[in-house]
Amino acid sequence: MYRIQIDRSLCSGFGACAELAPDIIELDASGNATARVGMSDDPAVLDAAAACPMAAILITEEEAA
Amino acid sequence: MTPPRSVLVVGAGLAGARCAETLRAEGFDGELVLVGEEPFAPYERPALSKEFLTGERSAEELFLRPNAFWHEQRIELVLGQRVASVDRERRTATTSGGRVIHWDALVLATGARARQLPFEAPAGTHVLRTLADAIALRRELLPGARLAIVGGGFVGAEVASTARKLGVDVTLLEAGSAPFERALGPELGVRLAERYLDHGVDIRTETAAAAFHARPHGRVRAVELADGSVVECDVVLVAVGVAPAHELGAEVEPPIYACGDNAGSRGHWTGAAAEAVGAARRILELDPLPAQPPFFWSDQFGLRLQLVGDTTHADEVELEGSHDSFVARYRARGGKLVAALASNQPAAMGGLRLEVAAAA
Numbered sequence: 531m532y533r534i535q536i537d538r539s540l541c542s543g544f545g546a547c548a549e550l551a552p553d554i555i556e557l558d559a560s561g562n563a564t565a566r567v568g569m570s571d572d573p574a575v576l577d578a579a580a581a582c583p584m585a586a587i588l589i590t591e592e593e594a595a
Numbered sequence: 596m597t598p599p600r601s602v603l604v605v606g607a608g609l610a611g612a613r614c615a616e617t618l619r620a621e622g623f624d625g626e627l628v629l630v631g632e633e634p635f636a637p638y639e640r641p642a643l644s645k646e647f648l649t650g651e652r653s654a655e656e657l658f659l660r661p662n663a664f665w666h667e668q669r670i671e672l673v674l675g676q677r678v679a680s681v682d683r684e685r686r687t688a689t690t691s692g693g694r695v696i697h698w699d700a701l702v703l704a705t706g707a708r709a710r711q712l713p714f715e716a717p718a719g720t721h722v723l724r725t726l727a728d729a730i731a732l733r734r735e736l737l738p739g740a741r742l743a744i745v746g747g748g749f750v751g752a753e754v755a756s757t758a759r760k761l762g763v764d765v766t767l768l769e770a771g772s773a774p775f776e777r778a779l780g781p782e783l784g785v786r787l788a789e790r791y792l793d794h795g796v797d798i799r800t801e802t803a804a805a806a807f808h809a810r811p812h813g814r815v816r817a818v819e820l821a822d823g824s825v826v827e828c829d830v831v832l833v834a835v836g837v838a839p840a841h842e843l844g845a846e847v848e849p850p851i852y853a854c855g856d857n858a859g860s861r862g863h864w865t866g867a868a869a870e871a872v873g874a875a876r877r878i879l880e881l882d883p884l885p886a887q888p889p890f891f892w893s894d895q896f897g898l899r900l901q902l903v904g905d906t907t908h909a910d911e912v913e914l915e916g917s918h919d920s921f922v923a924r925y926r927a928r929g930g931k932l933v934a935a936l937a938s939n940q941p942a943a944m945g946g947l948r949l950e951v952a953a954a955a
Contacts, residue, residue: 539652540639540659542892543901545945561941576620583866583890585613585659589620 540586547578599699606704607631610855613871707837707856717809738762747774751834904934
């Protein structure tokens, strides 16, 4: 499982994350990325984090409970 | 090629930090050292001209990751030291503190340094690139102080915006006929210049700083312009761009890699973070990720400007929207969309990014 943390003070609204992992990350009305869920097993979150030009998305792998 | 057992990343800015954490995230298990010249853990540089300067955010709030993160990820931070020399044959690096670090792969993420003007800068003259620069400048931006900013680029404009909020008098000196003329085109430049005037900034265009005048005790008193006129001031910010830091050599071939402002041909226009991820993936011999168009943003005078793509070869600009909230599309000769700018339209950015990517 991946824990998803988005630093909204870093987010600059590029939007690639929401495109690469639409089930997990969405953009709110002000264009900032918001995680729909705190944890996911979808590896798309890794692509979303890698595509962020601000490194605002932190993914940490955790053992499934 | 066998994967490296140790990686040394030189430079602890966004690119260096991102490269190191990507190596770990992609499964690199060897020794990983990140050396940074500044005495701070990797931090968010863009805030230096904005929330940090106003005092809305403290230095602690600028760190890219909590301190525990580096420890948990087994990324050793060596801070407050430069890498003084690299031995490419023996695969070692020696820090300014005398430590010798062995590497199987070396990442140069040394970044860029603020350019200076080619004449003597008296006390009260600043640049803004590092947290230490921002701390020094912040001390001087007191209500009623007179600030002269040399250079109407993004740093100059953002500091002008912040300084006005702090009650500082601002004169902005720009070499072109409008701020951002080269980066964003004359239409946008004129629009932004009007906005700066509305916010009480005195803009002088088509002018260059020729010398600084100092008081008898050494502090800056005025900027002399090329036409001989003089702008009196108490504080100066020199914001005339950055120069890549190439002290360790610009030559990069595996097992030496580069990412960030020292590597990208367009400095801040290309994503330092994307290059850092790319370097980490090359080290681990992973396939590259799909390329993203360059992206940049700036917060100034109540506008959030977001630019995607490259305006270098733009021939015409289409503007739509109001004075505050608008979209500009940059087209090359023949009509191809090469870049798009959104002002206070964050929700439009995603679509514009896809338009630019589709046209590429």
